[in-house]
Structure formats: structure tokens, C-alpha cells
Amino acid sequence: MTLDTPVYDLDALYDNAQVATSMYEDPALFDVEMERIFKNTWVWVAHDTEVPDKGSFKLSSVGKEPVIVVRDRKGKVHVMVNRCRHRAATVCEVKKGKTSSFQCPYHGWGYGLDGSLRALPYPEQYGDDFDKAQHGLQRLHTETYNGMIFATFNEQIEPLVDFLGPVTKWIDLFMKQGGGFPVKVLGEHQFKVPMNWKVQLENTTDAYHFPVVHKSFMQSLDGETEEMFEFLETGKGYVEDLGNGHSVMVMIPELVDLDDNLDAPIPERFTELAQELRDEGYPEDQVKKIVRAVGGAGFNLNLFPNVSFSLAFFRVLRPVNVEETEIRHIAIGMEGGPAAANRARLRLHEHFQGPMGFGSPDDAEVWERVQRGTKGGHDLKILVNRGLVDERPGPDGPLGHISAETGMRAAYDMWKRMMSK
Amino acid sequence: MNDMSRISSTLLTDVTGFLWHEADLLDRKDYDAWLALWSGKGHYVLPIGDTPDAELADALNLCYDNDKMRRDRIARFQAGFSISSAPPAETIRTVSRIVIDLAEGDRLTVRSAEHVIEDKFGRQRVWAANVTHRLVRVDGGFRIQDKIVRLLNSDGMLNSFSYLF
The missing domain is CATH 2.102.10.10 (Rieske [2Fe-2S] iron-sulphur domain)
Structure with a gap:
């Protein structure tokens, strides 16, 4: 680093599950993040x-x-x-x-x-x-x-698989939503939000916001699907710290491995698609596999610092400046798979994601509200301590309640580690 | 000269009146009246990039609404639970450069330019789009069969929208 790099008291910025307001606001800190984090990691x-x-x-x-x-x-x-x-x-x-x-x-x-x-x-x-x-x-x-x-940019970095660690098994599970076909990018939604990049980084494994921010999305679903998204009510899921700033949030445990439970009945919302596939000549076992994969996996996987695997799409963030971040929601489908299944995936993506989705605009609004809110009460801390009360060791790291802020703590621990180098 | 020479000024006046009426409904957020302008079976689409009209169903769009999705979208705007649309951005729009591409029997294809200025949090943003309406004549008026709104920079960075184009 150059001599004029500001010296930061990192403990004052993040410690004990509390984030300082300047973490979202300090342009000089942003420049150091770009250097120490984005130029040094995968x-x-x-x-x-x-x-x-x-x-x-x-x-x-x-x-x-x-x-x-x-x-x-x-x-x-x-x-x-x-x-x-x-x-x-x-x-x-x-x-x-x-x-x-x-x-x-x-x-x-x-x-x-x-x-x-x-x-x-x-x-x-x-x-x-x-x-x-x-x-x-x-x-x-x-x-x-x-x-x-x-x-x-870091030539001395550890191999990618070591950086990912236990994340690789979750990526492999996520890619099963190809339904027997390779996963293919179908297009992307792009939107800019006046917020610090870490506000987005926090969000992908934040189940706590879902029923509040996405109530209007939930109301547009059929009963069966709405029930599936009531993961905060059922409390079956969890959040786990996977190391190196990565985390996973399991929302719908029965959809973690899309190769399991292939005999489960076809959900109401996909009956039409299943019939279309049968009419195209797909055998019943393949119809079930494709239909089960169409809605995506039952978890969100957040990678530090810029990409996540969210149910059925990739989310990518790009920091523009301390108060501006670009977001991409990349739609994925089945390469060489049935057109009807890919159409279903595209319509599901448009339903929630992007500038005109039933979900993303509400996310964007609350993220901007965070950035606006931090103009006041500068000495107050941002709290990411939720779920510490019963956090326990999981297979790969600390594991907490579905609505725990375990994933945010994982990300901020890594942030601190990289910023101290 | 294109087919405009064969299109009567009365028809252009009627079509313009209809598009301006629709624009006025959208700015006033009179969405129930807007839904009633539709014939029912067609789509309201905001494509991404230059996807040809015939391939929109197999491409990712900003929205690809059939009748049910249009109604769900309006219900979402109106229910008051969506933080981005409660309150929504205010809009003022103009629709101009109206060209009737096709007028055959009871079917019309109309192209226009739409400029929208939105305001929220005291911040104004400007959007421009090429719009195609496929209209059907009914009872001396028109109904919308399909509406395709091609935003400038639709395949670039946008912001989220709490209103319709």
C-alpha cells in the first residue's frame, strides 16, 4: 500500500456483530476496500x-x-x-x-x-x-x-477450490437445477441502487427481511407456493458460515438436493408444464426431474465478495462508488433442454427479479433507505447480532436459525481479515 | 411515402386520442381503467435489447405480462404492501411521434415515442422508449391487444420502476 493510505481502527468499524455507520459512507475506506479486497481475492x-x-x-x-x-x-x-x-x-x-x-x-x-x-x-x-x-x-x-x-489480480492467491472450500458442494447442488441438462445463462436484469456494496452483500442470506419486504410478492403466489416461501414460519431452515466470508441459507430443505424425492407429486403451478413436456414425448421420470428443477434450489449461497447463487439465478454486485452499486440478476436455464421448461424459468425470473419484478424493486427501495438512514445518528451501530443467542457449530462453521445474521457476520469477519492485510 | 398517405387524418386523430388517454391514465395511476383498455389475450412486454417481437416469449424480458400477470401487477401496486410502490414515484409523460404502421380491417399497429420523467425522494429520472401498440377496433373505440415498450438502454443498467410505461 502507498504511504498515504489512511489508517483505520478496524475494531471500531466492525466488532462484536456491530458495524460502524462509516462502513457505508466513507469514500476513503471504499478506495481501500477496492484495493485490499477486490484486487486481492477471487x-x-x-x-x-x-x-x-x-x-x-x-x-x-x-x-x-x-x-x-x-x-x-x-x-x-x-x-x-x-x-x-x-x-x-x-x-x-x-x-x-x-x-x-x-x-x-x-x-x-x-x-x-x-x-x-x-x-x-x-x-x-x-x-x-x-x-x-x-x-x-x-x-x-x-x-x-x-x-x-x-x-x-493477486498472483499469489490460493487455488480457487481452496478459496471456495465447502462452498463447492453447494455449487454442485445448485447446478442440479439444470434438470439433467447443463446450466446455461439465459439473460440478465441490471439495476443500479444508491447504496454501499456491503448492503447488498448482507442481503442474500438474510431471511429475516423476506416476509416483510416481499409480502406483495407472496400475495401474488398460489397457496401451495406461498406456503413454500413461508420458511420463517416453519423454521426448518438454517444459515451456516462456510468460511472465507461465504455463507449458505437453506430455506426449503426438501429442495436442497433436486435429485432427491423425485417421486414427490408435481406442484399445482407446474401441472401445465408437466403436461406440455409429456406431450413433447419426454418420459415420466424425466418430466419429474425437469419440473422439480424448474423452480430452482431451496437455498441461497452467498460468496464473498461479489456473487451469489440465489434459488434460481446468479446475483452479481459491482461497487461503483461508496454510495452506488450495480446489481445483475442473471437468469439461468437448461442448455438443450425443453423450450417450455426454459420459458417457465424465464417467467419465474421476471416475476420476482429485475427493475420490474415483484421483488427486486422492493429490495432496492429498502437498501436505498438504509443508505439514506445512515445520514442520521452517526454514532449508532448497525446490528448484525441476530441469532447469536442459539448459534452452534455446524458441519463447516457456525450455524444459526434461518433468520440469523450468521451470513453477515461471516462476510464481515472476512472483510476485516482482508482489510487488515 | 409510407402508408400514411392512405391513412386518414381522422384515424390518426382517433389513435392519438387513445394513446394520450392511456398515457393520462398511467400518470394518474388509474390502473383499473387502464386494465379495461385491454382486449385480454395479448401481452404487455418490456424487452431487453433487440430481441425480435416473435422471440420475446423465449427471451428474458423486463416483464412479459399476460392478462393474469397484468392484474397481479396492478394488485401489487394497489395493495399498499410493496414499499417501492407505497408511495410510488410520480410520473409525467408525453407520447408523440405517432406513426400508424398498419391499418387492416379492425387491426392497427401503431408506433410512438414515450418520454417519462419520474420523481421520488426529490430525485428525477428520465426514461425514453419506442412503443408499439397492436390495437383492435371495438364499438367505435380501440382495445390494446399487445403493447411492447422498448426502453433506451434496456440491456444496460436501469433502476427499479414502481409504475408502468
Whole structure:
């Protein structure tokens, strides 16, 4: 770190399940977070199916830095900073597509799919000792787990699977919602919220807000489905700290493993879809497997610092500044699966998610209210101590009541660990 | 010249009157009256990006509402339990640049430009969209069969909406 990095009393910012107000508000602290956290850990950038072919690319970001995710001719995925090594212009402003190279629009430097500098106009003015190998796009260290592509600026980082730890088994469970087909990205909703990024980080394993914020969503469901979402009432679920800032919130235990209970009756809301699949010629056992997978898994998995697996979609956050965060809700479906099942998944996604969903706008509203509320009572703390009262050791870490703030404590513990380095 | 030359100014006046009436209902949030403008079977869609009309059912949209979803959406706005719509943002909109693309029998396809300014928490945001209405003539008036609202930057970063376009 540079000499002028402010010194923070980290215990004053987070300790004893209490968060200081300035955690959401201090622009200098935000800059340190971008450096110490987002430039030092594994950050999710894309799903494999977003860059399916040789030459497929998409724009993404690692913290505040714009990156390109691209698959080269040999099928290897590269993540590179979207900045020409000459005079810094972005080399790509197309959100996604297919290409054979990236060319800077300013002076024409051309880069290969692996980021290497291939050619530049009139190179002789740089002299004979100009080394093209030293002027490729800045590349990030990249690894993939079960279709999820992560990248980092930290070359010394532990392998991705070690960073994920017990999270990998939950990712594997989550991906079963392909219903026997590979999981594929179908599209995404994007919206910006005037809030600090950690307000979103806290939310994915927060069951406590659900019946309050999402009452109007619940009211739009059929009785059977509404009952399924009353997980706070039934109290069957739990939240578990999975280490490294990650956590899982199990809401509907019977839907944790979508390969179990395949003989369970088809829910009322999917009877029409089941009939459609039968009419298309799918055998009964496959109909049951697909229909069971259509609604998603029964848990939310939150990864530190920027991605989560939420019932039936991926949620990605991107910090813009201390009081602004971009959110993506990525819809997923069954690659090569029945069109009717993917249509059902798309309609379910639109029902809750995104700028016009029955859920997301209410989330966005309360998150903004948090940011507005922190303008007052600056010495007051934000409480994340709920559920400490009966928290106990779980298989992989502290485990608490479904509405416990165990997941937030996991995230803030990791935040503190990374900020102290 | 397009087909406008064959479309009477009376029809354009009638269509404009209908779209302005709808815009007025939406700004006043008179949603029951808005629902009554629909013929029933069609869709209210806000697509993402440039998905062709024929492929909207198989694509992710901001919304893809059939009659039931439209009614559920309005019920959500009206019930008072949705924090984002209780109270909602205030809106003032204009609809202009109206073009009748097709007028055949009792069917019309009408394109227009819609500008919406919303205000909430003292903050104003501006939205613009290309809108297509598929209308059906009934009893001397019109009913909406389908309405497709293509927001500028629909595949970019948006905010959440507590009202309709």
C-alpha cells in the first residue's frame, strides 16, 4: 500500500456483530476496500456459457476495473484489463459478441484473444529493442469451478477450490437445477441502487427481511407456493458460515438436493408444464426431474465478495462508488433442454427479479433507505447480532436459525481479515 | 411515402386520442381503467435489447405480462404492501411521434415515442422508449391487444420502476 493510505481502527468499524455507520459512507475506506479486497481475492466475472465458443467474449469487471472475458482458439478463458497498453483507451466497447482480435481504436494496436500484442502500426519508431511480449493487455489470474469463472489480480492467491472450500458442494447442488441438462445463462436484469456494496452483500442470506419486504410478492403466489416461501414460519431452515466470508441459507430443505424425492407429486403451478413436456414425448421420470428443477434450489449461497447463487439465478454486485452499486440478476436455464421448461424459468425470473419484478424493486427501495438512514445518528451501530443467542457449530462453521445474521457476520469477519492485510 | 398517405387524418386523430388517454391514465395511476383498455389475450412486454417481437416469449424480458400477470401487477401496486410502490414515484409523460404502421380491417399497429420523467425522494429520472401498440377496433373505440415498450438502454443498467410505461 502507498504511504498515504489512511489508517483505520478496524475494531471500531466492525466488532462484536456491530458495524460502524462509516462502513457505508466513507469514500476513503471504499478506495481501500477496492484495493485490499477486490484486487486481492477471487472475483466472479462470467459463466462459461456466456463465452461459449472460440472468440466469444463479454465485458465484465473486477471491482472498479473493466475487464474482457474471452475464450481463445484453444478454448482457454482469459480475463484481461480493457485498456490499451499504449495510451489507455478501452479496446472493446461491445458488451458481448465474437471476435478474432481486439484492436485499439486510437492508434491501431492489435491484440490477440489471449491479450498478447500482435501488431502495431509503424513499430520502427519504438526502436529495435521494443518487446511486444512486454506490452500485452494486463492479464488476470483466472480459474473456473463448475462453469463459474473467477479472476484475480493477486498472483499469489490460493487455488480457487481452496478459496471456495465447502462452498463447492453447494455449487454442485445448485447446478442440479439444470434438470439433467447443463446450466446455461439465459439473460440478465441490471439495476443500479444508491447504496454501499456491503448492503447488498448482507442481503442474500438474510431471511429475516423476506416476509416483510416481499409480502406483495407472496400475495401474488398460489397457496401451495406461498406456503413454500413461508420458511420463517416453519423454521426448518438454517444459515451456516462456510468460511472465507461465504455463507449458505437453506430455506426449503426438501429442495436442497433436486435429485432427491423425485417421486414427490408435481406442484399445482407446474401441472401445465408437466403436461406440455409429456406431450413433447419426454418420459415420466424425466418430466419429474425437469419440473422439480424448474423452480430452482431451496437455498441461497452467498460468496464473498461479489456473487451469489440465489434459488434460481446468479446475483452479481459491482461497487461503483461508496454510495452506488450495480446489481445483475442473471437468469439461468437448461442448455438443450425443453423450450417450455426454459420459458417457465424465464417467467419465474421476471416475476420476482429485475427493475420490474415483484421483488427486486422492493429490495432496492429498502437498501436505498438504509443508505439514506445512515445520514442520521452517526454514532449508532448497525446490528448484525441476530441469532447469536442459539448459534452452534455446524458441519463447516457456525450455524444459526434461518433468520440469523450468521451470513453477515461471516462476510464481515472476512472483510476485516482482508482489510487488515 | 409510407402508408400514411392512405391513412386518414381522422384515424390518426382517433389513435392519438387513445394513446394520450392511456398515457393520462398511467400518470394518474388509474390502473383499473387502464386494465379495461385491454382486449385480454395479448401481452404487455418490456424487452431487453433487440430481441425480435416473435422471440420475446423465449427471451428474458423486463416483464412479459399476460392478462393474469397484468392484474397481479396492478394488485401489487394497489395493495399498499410493496414499499417501492407505497408511495410510488410520480410520473409525467408525453407520447408523440405517432406513426400508424398498419391499418387492416379492425387491426392497427401503431408506433410512438414515450418520454417519462419520474420523481421520488426529490430525485428525477428520465426514461425514453419506442412503443408499439397492436390495437383492435371495438364499438367505435380501440382495445390494446399487445403493447411492447422498448426502453433506451434496456440491456444496460436501469433502476427499479414502481409504475408502468
